[in-house]
Amino acid sequence: MSSSKIKKIHFVLNPKAGNGSPLKIFHQIEEELKSNNVQYTVFKSQGRRDIFHHVMSGDMPVCDVLCSMGGDGTIHETADALMQSGKANDFPMAVIPSGTGNAFAQTLGELQPKKAIRKILQGEAIKIDAMEIKQGAEVSYAVNIIGWGMASKVNQISDQLRALGGIRYNIASLIGIATMKKKRLALRMNQEVIDEDALLFLALNTVYTGKGMKMAPDADFSDGLIDIIMFKSANKLQVINIFLKLFSGKHIFDPRVTYKQVESFSLLSEGDELNIDGENQGSTPIDVRVIKKCITLIK
Incomplete structure (x- = not known):
C-alpha cells in the first residue's frame, strides 16, 4: 500500500x-x-x-x-x-x-x-521567490543567481572544463582570479547609485552557488529579498583569501566584500555579459525585482 x-x-x-x-x-x-x-x-x-x-x-x-x-x-x-x-x-x-x-x-x-x-x-510544499529580469522588452525569471564581472567570466571558463566534474568550479575560479580585471559597475539599488570599478557582482536567491560555495549565508528562498554580494577593490592575493572563505560563508565579514539584501536592483552598463542561474546568457542593462512566493516547490 x-x-x-x-x-x-x-x-x-x-x-x-x-x-x-x-x-x-x-x-x-x-x-x-x-x-x-x-x-x-x-x-x-x-x-x-x-x-x-x-x-x-x-x-x-x-x-x-x-x-x-x-x-x-x-x-x-x-x-x-x-x-x-x-x-x-x-x-x-x-x-x-x-x-x-x-x-x-x-x-x-x-x-x-x-x-x-x-x-x-x-x-510537503513551500512557496519560493523568483527574480524577474527585464532586458529591454524581454522578461525572464531566475531562481538561483544573476552574476556579473568575475561571476560571468568564471562560469564561461567552467563551461570549458565540464569533463572535470564538480572540481571545475574551483579551478575556473582560480583561473578567473589569475586573469581578473576590474570593470565599471553601474548599479542602482535601494535608491543608491554605484558607479565605480568592481570585480564581481552576484544577486542570489539561494545560499549556495558553484560547487559548495556558501556565497549568501543569509539567503532564504521565501523571504522576499535578493541577497547581493559585491567585491569592489582587491588584489589577487586578497581575492584568493576571500575565495578560501566562500565555503564557510565567512567571506561576508571581509572588509572588501559588500553583502546586502534588497527587493530590486538595476545593472545600468551596456553590453556586459551575465551568468543567469549558471547559464551564460543575456547582457546588461537589466532591471530586476523579486516576485514573492510565486512558485510552489515540493521538497
Missing part, C-alpha cells in the same frame, strides 16, 4: 547534465516510484532550451508535480518556463539533484537523489 501523497510526476530530464548523471540517477529512483505506485512520464531534452519550450508548450501532461532533473541550468529552464507561461499556479515544481554543482538542491538541504524522491513523494 502506497503512503505517497504524490500520485503522478512528470520528469523533465537533461541527459547531458552532470556528465550523464540524470539518466543513471533516474534509474536509481525508478524503484521508489514503482514501489509507491506512482505514475510517471519523462521528457528528455536533446538540446539547449528544449525543456523551456516543452514546459511552455501545450504538450505538458497532467501531473501532481513537475520534477526537474539536471543541473542548475535545467532548473532555470523549468522555473523560467513555469513563470513565463503562467503555469506556476498549476504545476508544483520539484528537484532531484543530478547536475555537477547542484547549488539549488544544496540550499534545499538534500543532495542524495533517493532521499530527495522519498521527500518529494510526501508532498
Whole structure:
C-alpha cells in the first residue's frame, strides 16, 4: 500500500547534465516510484532550451508535480518556463539533484537523489521567490543567481572544463582570479547609485552557488529579498583569501566584500555579459525585482 501523497510526476530530464548523471540517477529512483505506485512520464531534452519550450508548450501532461532533473541550468529552464507561461499556479515544481554543482538542491538541504524522491513523494510544499529580469522588452525569471564581472567570466571558463566534474568550479575560479580585471559597475539599488570599478557582482536567491560555495549565508528562498554580494577593490592575493572563505560563508565579514539584501536592483552598463542561474546568457542593462512566493516547490 502506497503512503505517497504524490500520485503522478512528470520528469523533465537533461541527459547531458552532470556528465550523464540524470539518466543513471533516474534509474536509481525508478524503484521508489514503482514501489509507491506512482505514475510517471519523462521528457528528455536533446538540446539547449528544449525543456523551456516543452514546459511552455501545450504538450505538458497532467501531473501532481513537475520534477526537474539536471543541473542548475535545467532548473532555470523549468522555473523560467513555469513563470513565463503562467503555469506556476498549476504545476508544483520539484528537484532531484543530478547536475555537477547542484547549488539549488544544496540550499534545499538534500543532495542524495533517493532521499530527495522519498521527500518529494510526501508532498510537503513551500512557496519560493523568483527574480524577474527585464532586458529591454524581454522578461525572464531566475531562481538561483544573476552574476556579473568575475561571476560571468568564471562560469564561461567552467563551461570549458565540464569533463572535470564538480572540481571545475574551483579551478575556473582560480583561473578567473589569475586573469581578473576590474570593470565599471553601474548599479542602482535601494535608491543608491554605484558607479565605480568592481570585480564581481552576484544577486542570489539561494545560499549556495558553484560547487559548495556558501556565497549568501543569509539567503532564504521565501523571504522576499535578493541577497547581493559585491567585491569592489582587491588584489589577487586578497581575492584568493576571500575565495578560501566562500565555503564557510565567512567571506561576508571581509572588509572588501559588500553583502546586502534588497527587493530590486538595476545593472545600468551596456553590453556586459551575465551568468543567469549558471547559464551564460543575456547582457546588461537589466532591471530586476523579486516576485514573492510565486512558485510552489515540493521538497
